[in-house]
Amino acid sequence: MNETQVRNVIAALGNGFDSHEFIEEFIRMYEREYVELLSSHIDSRGGIFKNAHSQIGRYLSQNSTLLNIEKLDRVVSENIKRNDKDNQNWRKL
Numbered sequence: 001m002n003e004t005q006v007r008n009v010i011a012a013l014g015n016g017f018d019s020h021e022f023i024e025e026f027i028r029m030y031e032r033e034y035v036e037l038l039s040s041h042i043d044s045r046g047g048i049f050k051n052a053h054s055q056i057g058r059y060l061s062q063n064s065t066l067l068n069i070e071k072l073d074r075v076v077s078e079n080i081k082r083n084d085k086d087n088q089n090w091r092k093l
Contacts, residue, residue: 001037001059003066005030010067010092019057019087020077026056027080049081057088068093 009025010017027034034052041051064070072089079085 001026001030001033001056003063005033006059006063006067010069013092015092016072016089018075018077018089019053019060020079020085022060022090023053023056023080049079053079060090061088064090 005026009022009029012025012029013021037052037055038048041048041055044051060067060069061071069090069092072091074086075089076084076086079087
């Protein structure tokens with residue numbers, strides 16, 4: 001996952017999106033890179049998906065100014081495993 005890929009995913013999303021929506025679009029646009037990200041967490045404690053998705057969330061948070069996005073409230077939405085989970089809501093600036 002690199003800045004260009006992240007910017008492309010953000011551009012494909014609406015003005016407001018949550019982290020789950022970002023991840024789903026990232027998978028659609030960059031399936032290979034997503035699998036590589038998952039693979040990098042194969043030996044992680046706490047779960048492969050959870051750790052990979054946390055890495056994505058941290059990237060968005062740490063680079064929000066650069067990416068012209070801002071955090072809003074936390075929301076509950078369906079993750080890729082079809083479970084309703086708490087995650088970050090974002091808005092494009």
